[in-house]
Amino acid sequence: MNTRSEIAVTKIRHAAAELLLADGPSAFSIDAVARRSGVAKTTIYRHFDNARELLVDTLSATLRPQPTPNTGGLRSDLEAFFQTEASTRELDELAQRLAGLLYSAVNDPSTNEVLGELVTAYTTPMRTIVELAQSRGEVDPGLDLDLAVELIQGPFLFGFLVRRRTYSPDDLATLLDHIVAGLTTRVAASAMD
Amino acid sequence: MNTRSEIAVTKIRHAAAELLLADGPSAFSIDAVARRSGVAKTTIYRHFDNARELLVDTLSATLRPQPTPNTGGLRSDLEAFFQTEASTRELDELAQRLAGLLYSAVNDPSTNEVLGELVTAYTTPMRTIVELAQSRGEVDPGLDLDLAVELIQGPFLFGFLVRRRTYSPDDLATLLDHIVAGLTTRVAASAMD
Amino acid sequence: MNTRSEIAVTKIRHAAAELLLADGPSAFSIDAVARRSGVAKTTIYRHFDNARELLVDTLSATLRPQPTPNTGGLRSDLEAFFQTEASTRELDELAQRLAGLLYSAVNDPSTNEVLGELVTAYTTPMRTIVELAQSRGEVDPGLDLDLAVELIQGPFLFGFLVRRRTYSPDDLATLLDHIVAGLTTRVAASAMD
């Protein structure tokens, strides 16, 4: 398909992504995208309701899910997952995009829906890792997958987004050790509380 | 002290907080603050370098650290900490402020410093909780406090900021169970990696 | 043509002229013109580079050249010209506009060009009067037209702008008598100096 619309939208998306990644979110504006893409502002607004929507579209386009490792063990799956992750050097850009997305989502319900879909897509590999561990008996099959994802991803999110830190291999190992220990420990029925 | 400056700054801060909490961050602007506070725009700029700075000032003013519980055990300390936290209903506002802060910090170095101080202030109670647990022998005294904080706070941050969820008492208990299990498990020297 | 631009520019010019004539130049500002005209400030700046340019545009729009009398004689031509002129009661306003224009021109090169064009337009009738007198033999055909204009208009400019005076018919007659006498006298070759 090469309709005029599609060509225009493609140009818009390219220009938007370039602006966002090269010059940061403060350089991102409909006017700037129009200038850079050569597409008229009117046309942009025909395809994106407002600036936030284009921003979110662009942000989410740059957040690509990880592949799902399958090494046969929880600990090594997680290592594989986060090592790939940790090898990325565009952590700063990623943080910018993620923060922008969270900020938009928190202030705008429709963006929040987009975020929901993105989170689903993004956490699917992790859910699969946990499900495999559960089927292997490493993890309590009764453990809610959402909770598991939070237990695993949460510490990294905190370090990444709040502390803006990176992990040394030692730190990464320690973190994973404790996360895996927490996950694999069978826990007393919490209904006692 | 009741100098003219201090009166003006107080008025500015009040108006800024009102605007931010009542009408959301999109209603926040220097002009709006000037109008609402009755303080001249010039005066605002005399005390705050730019709009972002006033925004960050306002956001951080509304993020108040938790008290540090001391119940004699890690698990019960955490319960106390998060139950207080969880009982709050202004989670949405808190999320907005936090996301705004993270978003600003990620795009502006000077804001990032402010965030750093805030994080320090905010995580101090949690560090104390962990230190007490270490002195009691519940937690490995060799565990880095930053990592510990990430292991504890991370899952909640993920749930809170990314998933925008609240926890049922059961979920909360399960989460704490696994977190505590992870923390209290002595872990083999990670130098093996 | 009734394009949007032209409508806007017309509104701007009207409001600017009203402000300038009614409340004086100190009441003239882009913001005030925007308020009164109902045209957005942005739009004003789209058509006028800055406040001074709009001011000069407005000042010059209100300076309209005189018609050229042709009575058959220099003296009576001048009488006709200045009687029309002298009958005007908006001398004060005219002085304001003229002084504003001179002041702007003297401090800004681009305004000076505008002034040059205005002066050309404004002195054309007088040049014609002199040329006719030269063709009739009343005035030395070798006399530079610029000098002639200065000789004629200069005294009135001085009285009008510096002295802020008006002329009684007697005074006017005396002035014209001497001016005409000066012009019609054949003068020795000035190369003697």
Next chain:
Amino acid sequence: MNTRSEIAVTKIRHAAAELLLADGPSAFSIDAVARRSGVAKTTIYRHFDNARELLVDTLSATLRPQPTPNTGGLRSDLEAFFQTEASTRELDELAQRLAGLLYSAVNDPSTNEVLGELVTAYTTPMRTIVELAQSRGEVDPGLDLDLAVELIQGPFLFGFLVRRRTYSPDDLATLLDHIVAGLTTRVAASAMD
């Protein structure tokens, strides 16, 4: 007298004159004068009611009257007067100051009074020149001195302020020839008109 007030006023005047002459009227402001003079803004306002007053004070301080030549003849007196004048290269600055003064006077009655005094002071030499010519019989003793001054100074004012031109010696001679011719011609009783 070297009271504190006088020292302050002197500093203010110096700074004001420097600013006005060096950087032009657009650089002239109370704040700038305060900065440059080291005198507090408060003190400036204690001695000058407002910015315009200080501006006019400064402008008039830089306009110094010419000496009165006395060569024994009208034509040579005028030559002497205007040659001195014409030799000055600060014509541009003079034009700026004069235009500023006229502009202020035309828009503010109290400034207009100041202008009146300045004009009187400035035209006194010319009045004296004419009076001498009248006593010599060169000029009609019945000619009003104000009119005479306008006839003489007017053409130069026009050329100077409106045309921003300078005169070649030839042009100057021609101008003076015609002016003198106009002045020395006995004119029929103008009551005929």
Next chain:
DNA sequence: TGTTAAGCGAGACGGTACGTCGCGTCTTAAT
């Protein structure tokens, strides 16, 4: 010789205008 009041510096205040940028809407003409 002290005391007191005027004048001073320092600088914040409310206010208005400046000129710029981005938003989202609208109109016109070309494709």
Next chain:
DNA sequence: ATTAAGACGCGACGTACCGTCTCGCTTAACA
């Protein structure tokens, strides 16, 4: 019917200057 081109109203941005207003500190003159 869709697009390009670009003006429009709106409103925030951050800056400069206006003239006013405390404040203490310093002088000078008076008691």
